[in-house]
Amino acid sequence: MKDLVRRPMNEADLAEVLQIERSANRFPWSKQNFADCLSGNYQSWVYQLPDSMAGYLIVQNILDEAHLLNICVQPQQQGKGIGRFMLEQMINDAQQRQAKLIVLEVRRSNHRAQQLYLQQGFNEMSIRRGYYPAEQGREDAVLMGLDLSLMMDFAE
């Protein structure tokens, strides 16, 4: 990840972020969704390669909980370890902030992302029925969590 630089997302990034979001997701976030995340209690990060944006990650911090709202890698850059690198950095940030829990929702059909989360120690907590729009009706979300207090206990 030598050439990968993380920096805060800003308004000027939104066009490129939306392009990636639309190319990587069947039901992409809107421009307004991202704009909302640039204000308030969110951390919005862009991951930049020398000549292009590789991806982005958005976290909402609520007290001692961090909610991973969006993680996305530009399709041509997927499968190279970038997503794992971004997630590891996010987990590290949450630990630094003394968060106790990281939570996220993921589509039941998104095995690729679930694999990544499981590898990083997340567990399935519950199912949110019909949480996402889908081509036919709605799709369930798997609510996954990473208990950082357990990780801290192990580290001690």
Ligand SMILES: CC(C)(COP(=O)(O)OP(=O)(O)OC[C@H]1O[C@@H](n2cnc3c(N)ncnc32)[C@H](O)[C@@H]1OP(=O)(O)O)[C@@H](O)C(=O)NCCC(=O)NCCS
């Ligand atoms: C999910 C996502 C962020 C992963 O990023 P990535 O850079 O492609 O992932 P990495 O290269 O770091 O791979 C990490 C792990 O993900 C899983 N993974 C990656 N590509 C995979 C594939 N083609 N099939 C199955 N699992 C895969 C593997 O577990 C992999 O670990 P391994 O290489 O040790 O097997 C990326 O695929 C993406 O942006 N997808 C579209 C948006 C999305 O679904 N976001 C998650 C919403 S909850």
